[in-house]
Amino acid sequence: MKRKLKVIIDTDPGVDDVAALIFALNEPQLDIQLLTVSSGNVHMNKTVRNVCHILDIFNKDIPVIQGYENRLGTNDEYAYHIHGPEGFGWYEPPATTVRQPLNVDCADALYEIFKKNPKEITFVILGPHTNFAYLLRKHPDVVKYIKNVVMMGGSIDGIKCNRHHRSFNIRTDAPAFKYTVDSHAKVTMCPSKIGRDYVYFTEEQIKELGQMNDIGKFMEMFFQTYWEPGYEEKIIANCDIAAIVYLTHPKLFKTKRAFVEVDTEVNVGATLGHFDRKGNFTVIKSVNRNQFQDVVFERIKELSELEITDKTFWRNMIRGVVDPNKPAEETPAPEKKRKKKSETTTKE
Numbered sequence: 001m002k003r004k005l006k007v008i009i010d011t012d013p014g015v016d017d018v019a020a021l022i023f024a025l026n027e028p029q030l031d032i033q034l035l036t037v038s039s040g041n042v043h044m045n046k047t048v049r050n051v052c053h054i055l056d057i058f059n060k061d062i063p064v065i066q067g068y069e070n071r072l073g074t075n076d077e078y079a080y081h082i083h084g085p086e087g088f089g090w091y092e093p094p095a096t097t098v099r100q101p102l103n104v105d106c107a108d109a110l111y112e113i114f115k116k117n118p119k120e121i122t123f124v125i126l127g128p129h130t131n132f133a134y135l136l137r138k139h140p141d142v143v144k145y146i147k148n149v150v151m152m153g154g155s156i157d158g159i160k161c162n163r164h165h166r167s168f169n170i171r172t173d174a175p176a177f178k179y180t181v182d183s184h185a186k187v188t189m190c191p192s193k194i195g196r197d198y199v200y201f202t203e204e205q206i207k208e209l210g211q212m213n214d215i216g217k218f219m220e221m222f223f224q225t226y227w228e229p230g231y232e233e234k235i236i237a238n239c240d241i242a243a244i245v246y247l248t249h250p251k252l253f254k255t256k257r258a259f260v261e262v263d264t265e266v267n268v269g270a271t272l273g274h275f276d277r278k279g280n281f282t283v284i285k286s287v288n289r290n291q292f293q294d295v296v297f298e299r300i301k302e303l304s305e306l307e308i309t310d311k312t313f314w315r316n317m318i319r320g321v322v323d324p325n326k327p328a329e330e331t332p333a334p335e336k337k338r339k340k341k342s343e344t345t346t347k348e
């Protein structure tokens, strides 16, 4: 059997992080050592709760550590308008979770685990680089212990609808990303445009997911706030999933070396780069869309047999995909089949 890939995932869920975690947690090729949580798409109290809730849903005991709320830069932007009030789209997460974060310092814990597993662990960054910057600041020699960094974010050549796009993960803490750029770590960048312009879901595909199984319906529910602004057709950007699929299916992706820099002063968060064989980063340039979609849909199909016992998950499933912003009388009644389930799964 192929040796598992050891990873630590730094994440800020955020609906595309939730999608990425569904994949990562159920990917047999990945050995997730630790989940560290950043503040980004929504505030830290929500990103931590969301990570713990996903672990509760999939019944996975992976340690969770809360990172640093204070960004290095002055940007105080969040993205509630697209991730929903709880960072979970139309899905309603619980107020409290069974699994809880460990009460330890994030940088110290990361340093220890990388040091204990020299050159064995890939650090996957799905949000702003705040936590990595704190780690590099406190323990600069950690770089020699890290196998590589795979990050979602950055926008060297823009996105289809905006050539000058500044990626959320970079602009929200540009000085933190500067630490990554200057770290001499081996970095692979999965830019914004990969999720938006190559491996996005169409509206039809989101409906298809919703009819596939409960996990597909879960995705349909939390993606409802995530329709990409600025695009003519309705699309869901698959940004964070792209970075996870890259870990296990690198052959679907074309990459090029580039010198990457970040503007921390004028156009803060702009990632600048030129392609050069001697560059400091590996940058993903394109993906085979059809093969990527096959991998994603196949994985979700495989999750049909999963036994989920989490009460909040079932409460949402029973309610179905309902717009929470519409007045109650306008919302359709739940289907009969779902109603039946409620009698057996929501004893609280």
Ligand SMILES: [Ca+2]
Pocket (backbone or CB within 6 Å): 011, 012, 013, 014, 016, 017, 040, 041, 126, 127, 240
């Ligand atoms: Ca993210």
